[in-house]
Amino acid sequence: MIEFRDFSLTYPTGSRPALREIDLVVPRGQFCAVVGAEGAGKTTLAGVISGVVPHMTGGASKGSARVCGRLLTETPPSELVGEVGLVMQNPFSQLSGARFSLREELAFGLENLGVGRAEMIRRVERVMADLRLTALADLSPYELSGGQQQLLAIGSALVMRPAVMVLDEPTSQLDAVGTGVVFDALETLRAQGVTVVLFEHRMERLARCVDRVLVLDEGRTAADGPPADVLTDPRLADWGVAPLRYTTAARRAVGRGLWEEDRPLPVTLEAAADGFAAALKSARTTGGL
Numbered sequence: 001m002i003e004f005r006d007f008s009l010t011y012p013t014g015s016r017p018a019l020r021e022i023d024l025v026v027p028r029g030q031f032c033a034v035v036g037a038e039g040a041g042k043t044t045l046a047g048v049i050s051g052v053v054p055h056m057t058g059g060a061s062k063g064s065a066r067v068c069g070r071l072l073t074e075t076p077p078s079e080l081v082g083e084v085g086l087v088m089q090n091p092f093s094q095l096s097g098a099r100f101s102l103r104e105e106l107a108f109g110l111e112n113l114g115v116g117r118a119e120m121i122r123r124v125e126r127v128m129a130d131l132r133l134t135a136l137a138d139l140s141p142y143e144l145s146g147g148q149q150q151l152l153a154i155g156s157a158l159v160m161r162p163a164v165m166v167l168d169e170p171t172s173q174l175d176a177v178g179t180g181v182v183f184d185a186l187e188t189l190r191a192q193g194v195t196v197v198l199f200e201h202r203m204e205r206l207a208r209c210v211d212r213v214l215v216l217d218e219g220r221t222a223a224d225g226p227p228a229d230v231l232t233d234p235r236l237a238d239w240g241v242a243p244l245r246y247t248t249a250a251r252r253a254v255g256r257g258l259w260e261e262d263r264p265l266p267v268t269l270e271a272a273a274d275g276f277a278a279a280l281k282s283a284r285t286t287g288g289l
């Protein structure tokens with residue numbers, strides 16, 4: 001689905017590559033998260049997958065980057081419409097400004113593609129049902145909350161039935177409620193088997209819903225694997241990524257003999273609760289409490 005081979009990219013004004021020797025294969029249906037410090041290359045990678053970089057920014061590349069077999073550096077973004085859906089940080093800036101209701105906004109891209117009316121209605125209704133937007137169908141996009149607007153942006157991308165969805169920090173401008181709404185929608189995408197690359201810094205939510213986490217550090221792949229491995233890697237902070245609170249608490253508990261050494265460090269609240277409950281039980285049994 002996504003295939004990068006030894007791919008590097010240097011912006012025209014860049015003194016060093018923003019991406020270096022990236023090898024990345026994301027198969028169909030995989031849900032992959034990309035994390036990294038500021039300037040690590042996350043937005044650049046999102047831009048390459050969605051066709052924005054280098055077509056709209058300029059830049060020289062080496063190696064190859066493909067989505068659905070198409071070489072991204074040779075395919076203009078307009079030709080990727082059916083293949084890649086992009087959702088960016090600011091939901092407001094993604095509204096067309098040309099439509100009066102949420103339902104019409106969802107139909108906008110399909111109208112531009114010349115999709116027939118019956119098919120358009122079918123797709124729009126389906127996306128509204130999947131993202132639980134049906135009750136808001138007749139509201140103006142400008143009456144929606146930030147979280148709802150971001151759901152609309154996700155819906156506008158999804159309605160085009162892209163092979164891959166790229167979400168570049170979709171919750172960074174949202175409050176806790178909006179973030180919850182977007183992560184619930186991501187669970188829906190996952191359940192539907194959509195291939196997703198999510199660039200995100202809210203690791204606690206991310207650890208639950210992704211198959212794989214890739215860490216970028218100064219444009220290179222520093223780590224790549226299941227969240228339970230990558231997010232408990234002791235080098236995470238060296239790569240500029242704050243470890244999860246659960247992992248940090250359990251690591252301290254290991255040091256004090258309060259976390260079973262052979263129990264993996266937790267990356268979710270549930271795993272942390274189970275681990276601490278087991279530690280408490282064993283302390284009670286052995287008379288430690």
Ligand SMILES: Nc1ncnc2c1ncn2[C@@H]1O[C@H](COP(=O)(O)OP(=O)(O)OP(=O)(O)O)[C@@H](O)[C@H]1O
Pocket residue numbers: 011012013014018036037038039040041042043044045057
């Ligand atoms: N359009 C551009 N022209 C020149 N250099 C750029 C451009 N966009 C990004 N860069 C540089 O490329 C490197 C990677 O930036 P990028 O925005 O991809 O990182 P990031 O991980 O998304 O960072 P942040 O979390 O701050 O958004 C940085 O050194 C940045 O200064």
